[in-house]
Amino acid sequence: EPEVTQTPSHQVTQMGQEVILRCVPISNHLYFYWYRQILGQKVEFLVSFYNNEISEKSEIFDDQFSVERPDGSNFTLKIRSTKLEDSAMYFCASSAGLGSAFFGQGTRLTVV
Amino acid sequence: AQTVTQSQPEMSVQEAETVTLSCTYDTSESDYYLFWYKQPPSRQMILVIRQEAYKQQNATENRFSVNFQKAAKSFSLKISDSQLGDAAMYFCAYRTTLSGANSKLTFGKGITLSVRP
Numbered sequence: 001e002p003e004v005t006q007t008p009s010h011q012v013t014q015m016g017q018e019v020i021l022r023c024v025p026i027s028n029h030l031y032f033y034w035y036r037q038i039l040g041q042k043v044e045f046l047v048s049f050y051n052n053e054i055s056e057k058s059e060i061f062d063d064q065f066s067v068e069r070p071d072g073s074n075f076t077l078k079i080r081s082t083k084l085e086d087s088a089m090y091f092c093a094s095s096a097g098l099g100s101a102f103f104g105q106g107t108r109l110t111v112v
Numbered sequence: 113a114q115t116v117t118q119s120q121p122e123m124s125v126q127e128a129e130t131v132t133l134s135c136t137y138d139t140s141e142s143d144y145y146l147f148w149y150k151q152p153p154s155r156q157m158i159l160v161i162r163q164e165a166y167k168q169q170n171a172t173e174n175r176f177s178v179n180f181q182k183a184a185k186s187f188s189l190k191i192s193d194s195q196l197g198d199a200a201m202y203f204c205a206y207r208t209t210l211s212g213a214n215s216k217l218t219f220g221k222g223i224t225l226s227v228r229p
Contacts, residue, residue, distance in 0.1 A: 043219040103149075105156040
């Protein structure tokens with residue numbers, strides 16, 4: 001069964017460092033998303049991406065964040081200068097269109 | 113803006129019994145999707161069930177079914193014959209159809225379900 005895969009599963013980084021979280025969406029999906037979940041809190045939307053451009057972004061997705069689809073399979077989230085409050089679980093999701101979005105297993109980011 | 117409310121932070125059920133998890137939402141739209149996602153301790157988000165607002169029939173997936181009350185803006189999840197593996201956090205989510213196929217999910221705060229053996 002096709003699935004969304006994310007790497008790494010856990011990343012520890014020092015405050016101020018850049019991190020890149022990677023995702024491989026389901027192959028025939030066209031719509032891609034990043035969400036984050038701070039421990040114990042609800043899942044929050046960060047950004048949606050379609051046709052090689054951002055479709056929508058939340059107020060959380062400021063200038064420190066960027067997304068890219070560098071090739072036909074990967075979808076990345078970059079945080080340029082991490083802050084302590086960026087520590088969270090980051091989920092990539094993809095969908096074929098309207099309807100269900102399928103999530104990866106998440107990357108746990110810890111900023112120290 | 114749409115909001116999703118899960119007012120019960122925790123629930124508990126005896127193994128093999130039935131439990132219902134509540135969710136309400138607020139929207140002015142007439143067409144949308146509603147979802148339940150399961151998040152086990154591994155923290156992966158797993159799609160449990162989906163309901164299209166234009167469908168009057170309640171969705172079912174094996175032991176999981178929903179009670180969709182559009183006028184009341186209520187979307188509850190019923191788990192029958194509860195199993196130990198059902199223990200997880202459950203999130204209700206809303207997705208509009210208006211902004212197109214790339215519209216985002218709006219989640220509730222989630223409910224922690226424990227299953228007693």
